[in-house]
Amino acid sequence: MARRKKIYEGKAKILYEGPEPGTLVQYFKDDATAFNAQKKDVVDGKGVLNNRLSEFFMTGLNNIGVPTHFIRRLNMREQLVRSCEIIPLEVVVRNFAAGSLSTRLGIEEGTPLPRPIVEYCYKDDKLGDPLVTEEHIAAFGWASQQDMDDILSLALRVNDFLSGVMMAVGIKLVDFKIEIGRVYEGDFQRLVVADEISPDSCRLWDIETGQKLDKDVFRRDLGNLTDAYTEVARRLGVMPKSAQPMSKPTLIN
Known part of the structure; x- marks a missing residue:
């Protein structure tokens, strides 16, 4: 080969x-x-x-x-x-409080959120992927306002799809993160969901037992x-x- x-x-x-x-x-x-x-x-x-x-x-x-x-x-x-072309943001959608949101805001893990919350983190491992606002994104030119409108729409559509798929098999979609890329076709640009969607990038809990079926098993030494x-x-x-x-x-x- x-x-x-x-x-x-x-x-x-x-x-x-x-x-x-x-x-x-x-x-x-x-x-x-x-x-x-x-x-x-x-x-x-x-x-x-x-x-x-x-x-x-x-x-x-x-x-x-x-x-x-x-x-x-x-x-x-x-x-x-x-x-x-990957936009340098991690787009995080949260349906229940968990992880850093619980830590930052003192909300008990597992608390249902009043509506899906979309957060943005700047992709930089050396900085620890810090949380940023749309003001930061606009000021530093990481994405335009039209891009941000499209990213928000994509993130919520992904959330609707994943939530339904998971609920049908007895799994609660607590939160997830995606990356968004720009694809160029001549002079035309469109945004697409990129990277991966897997238990590495989602928090997944069994609806009945609360058992974690995602990377928190590794993070917290909860099993195999x-x-x-x-x-x-x-x-x-x-x-x-x-x-x-x-x-x-x-x-x-």
């Missing part, structure tokens, strides 16, 4: 040059990180599960008219995506992360009901 050109490597994924102009290959790693990479580990099978789950969510969004960068899954760990992600995949039908937790999968190219 010819050696591929690496474009970017993050904490959980690697981007390679794609086979066609305007495409990239997104590779999902088994690396798990928390607290801005202060806590690290390798979790066998996590990348495979996140690849399949992100495929499921991105395909669902594409099908209801929410544009994403996802084109198709290539194999167990890779998917073909559109190349896009692969088991939690496998349970989400099972409920969504991404994996057979009889499937066992994935460990050291054999890659298929």
